[in-house]
Structures are given as C-alpha cells and as structure tokens.
Amino acid sequence: MASASTPTRTPEAAELVARRYPEDVATQGNIDLIDEICTEDVVDHSPLGELTGREEQKAQIRMLREAFADFSATVEDVVTEGDVVAMRITLRGMHKGPFMGVEATGNTFEVSNMVFTRVEDGLIAERWVIPDMMGMLTQLGIVELPKM
Incomplete structure (x- = not known):
C-alpha cells in the first residue's frame, strides 16, 4: 500500500492528480499546489x-484569475488510458481585467475546454489545453463573427 508521500501509478491516481489542476488550482486559486x-x-x-x-x-493561472472574476473550470467528463487523462471541462468567468491585451469588457463567458494530461511518476508532466477560444472571445465581445 502506498503512503501519502509515495504516489501510486494507477489510472485512478492519474485521474485524481489531473483533476486537481482545474478544480483546486484554477477554480479554487490554490496556485502553490502546482x-x-x-x-x-x-x-x-x-x-x-x-x-x-x-x-x-x-x-498564467494568476493572469487568468486576475482577468476573470469568479474564474472556474468544472470537470464534466474524464477518460483515463494509461498515463493520459482526457477531460472535458467547462470554463466560466467575467472579464474584469486585461486579457490578451484587451481591457475588461465586463462580459461573461462559458465555453468548453478539452485538456489532455500526461502523468509521470504520480505528477503532471505535460498538458494539452484546447479551449473554445473563438467562443470565449465572441462572448466577451472581443471578436465579432461575420454575418452569414
């Protein structure tokens, strides 16, 4: 049985550590947990x-939390295969500070985000983060979609 200081190397353990990034770091603001x-x-x-x-x-997490009031990343679905954890996450927030060179709009957003996390020896080693940036920028009023 693994102790608290010895990470387990099961798919379940990989999922638990991968989920901590959106849930504890991004949503709760526990940045030092990184x-x-x-x-x-x-x-x-x-x-x-x-x-x-x-x-x-x-x-980057500090910047996101400063740019967006009540920033949250809610894990909706998780699939784990070996050392890779795939998560469908919903991102939400209100634009209250500078983001990508754009001053606060006061608008809110809610978009999907796909995150693939590779876990190595019980720790997050690599992440591929694929948010719906067009949806986010459109909802914030930064980008206007062309008329169809």
Whole structure:
C-alpha cells in the first residue's frame, strides 16, 4: 500500500492528480499546489503559448484569475488510458481585467475546454489545453463573427 508521500501509478491516481489542476488550482486559486502536483519541468501547450516549468504555470493561472472574476473550470467528463487523462471541462468567468491585451469588457463567458494530461511518476508532466477560444472571445465581445 502506498503512503501519502509515495504516489501510486494507477489510472485512478492519474485521474485524481489531473483533476486537481482545474478544480483546486484554477477554480479554487490554490496556485502553490502546482509545486506538489506538477513535475519541475512541466510543459503546458495551449493557444496562449507553450509554458515550461512550474513558475510559468503559476504566472498564467494568476493572469487568468486576475482577468476573470469568479474564474472556474468544472470537470464534466474524464477518460483515463494509461498515463493520459482526457477531460472535458467547462470554463466560466467575467472579464474584469486585461486579457490578451484587451481591457475588461465586463462580459461573461462559458465555453468548453478539452485538456489532455500526461502523468509521470504520480505528477503532471505535460498538458494539452484546447479551449473554445473563438467562443470565449465572441462572448466577451472581443471578436465579432461575420454575418452569414
């Protein structure tokens, strides 16, 4: 039986650690948890750019939480295969601070986000984050869709 300091290496354990990022880090704002659940050289691939290391991860989460009041990431579905956890997540928030060079609009958004997390030795080693950026930017009033 594994102790609290020895991570288990089961699909269930992989799912638990992967879920902590959207639920505890992004939604609850427990940014320092990144030190406990991610490898030192964790890599995050997303439309906002590729991030390497824990400090870059923390900076991005701080930016998102400052840009969006009540930012939340709700896990809707999870599928785990080996060391990869696929999650369908709903992102929500109100635009209250600068985001991608755009000042606050005061608008809210609710979009889907697909996240694939690779777990290595019980820690998050790599994430592929694929949010509905067009939906988000449209709902925030930053981008206007062409008339059909």
